Each structure stands twice: as structure tokens, then as C-alpha cells.
Amino acid sequence: MKTKKTWLIYLMLALATSTWGSAFIAGKVAIESFEPATVAFFRFLGAALLLFPLMWYLERDIPKPTKKDWFLFALLGLTGIALYNIFFFIASKHAPVIKSSLFIASNPVLIIILSAIFLKEKISRNQVIGLILALLGVAFIITNGHLEVFLTMGFEAIDAVLLGAVVCWALYSVIGRVVLKKYSSIVSTTYAVGFGTILLLPFALVETSFTDLADSTLSAWVAIGHMSVFVTVVSFIMYYYGIQQIGAAKASIFINFMPISAVVLASLILGEALTLPHIVGACFVLSGVTISTYKKLPKTKKEKIEKKLA
Structure with a gap:
């Protein structure tokens, strides 16, 4: 029964991180208006309007947050909601998709390192091997099999933005692991989104005018709505629940599903070609x-006795 539950968690994490891949396409649409x-603010404002009633309805005995808890929730809102999404949407506007995907694919590496340092999570040999294979697969996908592209990439100003996004998401995942020891995934996500929305408001007020709102397209609002409901509310809760159950280091490996879904969705929605290197990369x-997630089943008492007698 425990093994069955573990695989359900793995499936849930794969679904959550695959849904994040659609944010690349939705972000490209929303950033046109x-x-x-501002895109980040409207995304999380919509998510907050859904999350708070949902939390109050589902969670009956929410622990009363201490000052330390409020500080941690604020850190979650700052790192994973406000700063990460500002960096992400700036990259959506100015960085090539190949470079953005490469940086985001490095997220699990930093999360595993930080989890080992601050959370004392054990890094297994399987995790290291699995991470290398997954990163190789991502490299195949985002370069369409032309790995030499990485050699021609020089450092640019936008790289600092992308690096900021990676650091912010890694901190969000690790801090979240601490918060999840006391609070459920929906409570943690809701408070993080609440703080993040408040922190994003001043930026949105400065850069947005009534003219921008009047000239915005319906497709932009549909894209923001998709990111609010599916990419944020549904997927964030599933991702945090996964972290709560199996740890930040192991859960982070599933982030590699994001570029796969981004490529597949780009093929289906935008008509971009799905090539053999994409399929090879997905297999990796x-x-x-x-x-990374493979774990030998525990031996039964009978098997242990037989081994001892042998």
C-alpha cells in the first residue's frame, strides 16, 4: 500500500511539473499585452482569490502562525512568487527559449545541494545518476540534438536574471520543506501566494496604466487565467504535497518534465516541429x-530468515 501511494505521489509530481511547461506558452501570450x-501580479491575484476560500473550506484546524511562521511565509512569497515570476516573465520577453530552458533545468541541481546543506537530506547515488541523465535529456530537447549550441553561448545581462530565477525557486523549495513540517500544502501555498501578490502590487502599479488594461487582448486574459488556476493553484499544491511526502531533493528531479511538456505543447498549439532529438531527450x-526515484522493496521477514540461514 505504501509503495502504491509513493507512485501516486510521483505521478502527481510529474503532472504538476508538466503543467508548468504550459506557462512558457501562456507567458509568451500574456507578455504581449x-x-x-503585471502578468505575475494578475496571475497570483487570481490564484489568491481561489486559494483563500478553498483553504478556509478544506482546512478546519489550521495552526495559528507565529512571528517566525509569518516570516517564512513572507520569504516564500518573496522568493517563489514575486521575484521568481518577475525574473521568469522578463526572461520570457527577452531571453531565447533555449537559454531559459537550460537555466530552469539546472534547478534540481541547486535544490539538491541546498537540501543536503540545510535540510540534511541524503543524496543517493541513484539521484545523482538520474539527475545527470535527466539534464542530458533536457539538453537534447532544448537544443534539438545540437549540443554544440552550449559552446557558443556567451554570458549576457539576461543570464543574471535567469540565475536569479533559479536561486529563488531553489530557496522556495527548501524553505517550503521547513514550512510543510507544520502546515499542509494548501495552507503553505495559499499564504505564500498571498504574500507574493502583495509584494507584486507596487511593481504592477508602476508599470501598468489604464490604457494597457483597455488595449489588452482576450487571449492575454485567458493565458493569465490558465496560469492562475492550473499552473498555480492546482500544480503548486501538488508540488508542495510532493515535497512534504518525499523531500525537496527527490521532488525537484520532476522539474525536468517541464521542458518536455513545453516542447510537446509548442508542437500541438504553436505548430512547432516535434523532432527525433526531442523524443530521445524525453526518454533520457x-x-x-x-x-532517481527507484527504491528496492523491503525484504519480507521470511526472505531475511532464509538469507540468514544461507
Whole structure:
């Protein structure tokens, strides 16, 4: 029964991180009408309007937050909601998709390192092997099999923005692991989104005018609505629940599903070609995730006795 539950958690994490891949496409649409911080603000404002009633309805005995808890919730809102999304949407507007995908694919590496340092989570050999395979798969996907592209990439100003996004998400995942020891995934997500929305408001007020709102397209609002409901509310809760159950380091491996879904959705929605290197890369990612999460089943009492007698 425990093994079955574990695989359900893995499936849930794969679904959550795959849904994040759609944010690349939705972000490209929304950014045509609004500036980066404004897109992020409307996304999380919509999510907050859904999350708070949902939390109050589902959670009956929410622990009363201490000053330390409020500080941690504020850190979650600052790192994973406000700063990460400002960086992400700036990159959506100014950075090539290949470079953005490469930086985001490095997220699990930093999360595993920070989890080992601050949370004392053990890094297994399978996790390391799986991570290498997954990163190789991601590299195949985002370069369409032309790995030499990485050699021609020089450092640019936008790289600092992308690096900021990676650091912010890693901190969000690790801090979240601490918060999840006391609070459920929906409570943690809701308070983080609440703080993040408040922090994004000043940026949105500065860069947005009534003219921008009047000139915005319906497709931009549909894209923001999709990011609010599916990319944020549903997927964030599932991701945090996964962290709560199996740890930040192991859950982070599933982030590699994001570029796969981004490529597949781009093929289906935008008509971009789905090539053989994409399929090969996806196989590497799936193999890496499988190896990282593989765990031998515990031996039964009878098997242990037989081994001892032998």
C-alpha cells in the first residue's frame, strides 16, 4: 500500500511539473499585452482569490502562525512568487527559449545541494545518476540534438536574471520543506501566494496604466487565467504535497518534465516541429526520473530468515 501511494505521489509530481511547461506558452501570450510584473501580479491575484476560500473550506484546524511562521511565509512569497515570476516573465520577453530552458533545468541541481546543506537530506547515488541523465535529456530537447549550441553561448545581462530565477525557486523549495513540517500544502501555498501578490502590487502599479488594461487582448486574459488556476493553484499544491511526502531533493528531479511538456505543447498549439532529438531527450529524462526515484522493496521477514540461514 505504501509503495502504491509513493507512485501516486510521483505521478502527481510529474503532472504538476508538466503543467508548468504550459506557462512558457501562456507567458509568451500574456507578455504581449502586459509587462512582466503585471502578468505575475494578475496571475497570483487570481490564484489568491481561489486559494483563500478553498483553504478556509478544506482546512478546519489550521495552526495559528507565529512571528517566525509569518516570516517564512513572507520569504516564500518573496522568493517563489514575486521575484521568481518577475525574473521568469522578463526572461520570457527577452531571453531565447533555449537559454531559459537550460537555466530552469539546472534547478534540481541547486535544490539538491541546498537540501543536503540545510535540510540534511541524503543524496543517493541513484539521484545523482538520474539527475545527470535527466539534464542530458533536457539538453537534447532544448537544443534539438545540437549540443554544440552550449559552446557558443556567451554570458549576457539576461543570464543574471535567469540565475536569479533559479536561486529563488531553489530557496522556495527548501524553505517550503521547513514550512510543510507544520502546515499542509494548501495552507503553505495559499499564504505564500498571498504574500507574493502583495509584494507584486507596487511593481504592477508602476508599470501598468489604464490604457494597457483597455488595449489588452482576450487571449492575454485567458493565458493569465490558465496560469492562475492550473499552473498555480492546482500544480503548486501538488508540488508542495510532493515535497512534504518525499523531500525537496527527490521532488525537484520532476522539474525536468517541464521542458518536455513545453516542447510537446509548442508542437500541438504553436505548430512547432516535434523532432527525433526531442523524443530521445524525453526518454533520457524519463529514465533519469525513474532511476532517481527507484527504491528496492523491503525484504519480507521470511526472505531475511532464509538469507540468514544461507
